Amino acid sequence: MKETIIPIGPFHPLLEEPELFTLKVDGDTVIDVDVRIGWNHRGIEKLSQGLTWDQVPFLIERICGICSTSHPYACVLAMEEICDIEAPPRAQYIRPVVAELERIHSHLLWLGLAGHFIGYNTVFMWAWKYRELTLDSLEQLTGNRNHYAMFKAGGVRRDFSQKAMDFTMKAMDETEKATKMFLGAVLDDPVMHKRLKGVGVLTYEDAIQYSAVGPTSRPSGVDHDARRDDPFDAYGISHDKGVWKAIVLQDGDVFAKAACRILEILESIKIIRWCIENIPDGEIDAGVKEIPAGEGCGHYEAPRGEVFHYMRSDGSNFPIRHKVRAPTYNNLPTYKATCPGAHIADVALITASIDPCYCCTERVGVVDKLGTKHILTQDDLTKLSVKKTNEIRRKLGKTTYDPYAKMI
Amino acid sequence: MSLGLSGLKKSIWVYHVACSPCNNCDIEILDLLTPRFDVERFGIVLVGSVRHADALLVTGMVNRQVKPRLQELYLQAAKPCVVFAIGSCAVSGNFFRRSYNMAGPVDRAIKEVDPNAIIVYVPGCPPKPEAMISGVVKAIGFLDNLKAKK
């Protein structure tokens, strides 16, 4: 059988950490895929072991700019487990608000990029426009658009002002309206159905076998959400009161993954509203002075899935071991199940559907058996994808639209 | 050179080089292109090839794997070329300056291959999009001075 190997990446990434995909293709169909990670190695675990307990959350939020609440959240939960304390009630309500706002901006970001990859640049611009509202709320509440520096062992660093909370409530109304519009505009579009349905299906068995987490596994029917299954802070109470639920879908294809993310935005809005309405008064910091010897772990449902932190203390100023496991690490191997059998034009979408760093697909070299090399860039891959959308559109009798026609 | 310089400051085409960032600087750069900031108004366009670029937007710390590639990219860009070190990681190394995988901040890596490189620093973690725009404006002012001297 004639086989072609396409390496994708590792440099130059557009958005997230670089990775190297090697696709084996036969004609236009993908046979196998290999993923190599580790290009963005900064030695964070080692650095963390040289910082004091108070400094660690600042470093940890710089693991990822999009999950810059999820990592510190899991990390301070681990520290609190070592000390065996809980944050004061007000802090327990402040934390989920920041974390859910982050989920909204992360999902909108993904939605925009996914739209860009299939040639719907309008979705890209819209999603990022409404994402600004969330960033404004975060700026009002925490003082920064990204990297909020809110978390510390035993509480939060800053209190919410009433004005900022009112602003957030208003921003959430707008975001809800926009999300509902996306739900209608994106998910009822026949072109989207043709383009996304049945593409890159991850079955329930595969999701379990590859230990997929978060919005990669929930659309495949895996009913798992760290916020609900191991409740902490205000998540437990709000879930018991029926404020929100984990979104579980059954199809496992890219369409289900997109739907799951959009529906999760609506759930996040409910959590934020409930927390702001019911926020109690009082202290925001339990005043942890030292961390005793011991070990603890914390997990949190990040926008991409469950993030896990393990910390060990010997009673000194520094952690002596800090282990981080991010969700993309679990989700990447699912490519083995979803990519084979797909068209190259769909690979862009399938790899994007787990919300990893798809963006390393900037440089692609195609090596066929004879050893000649063609270089495909990210643009070429996107163009392939746009072409496919247009073909579907033509078949459905719609006018074509090529965002690249003007640019060239 | 002066013709090149005046051409350069009309409509800056930028190429985005992510070394080992945390993505935040990168997202803020993408943010510049979307409706709120929309830098295409000023003719600033993100391009897909370094050969077309007038400026490199470099984010993140430079680790050992990235360093030779970053230098190679700089050498491939058409000169004159302005390098923007975006974010504290690129400017100074931020938290990661003590990392065992750190291979020097962006300016040091670039100056190894071209001691006369023009480097613009935009500190912040991440810098606000407004700060990035202001960095570009300052760079244009700097190029004007350079041209006047010539």
Ligand code: SF4
């Ligand atoms: S400067 Fe800050 S925001 Fe930018 S890449 Fe570094 S850690 Fe991330």
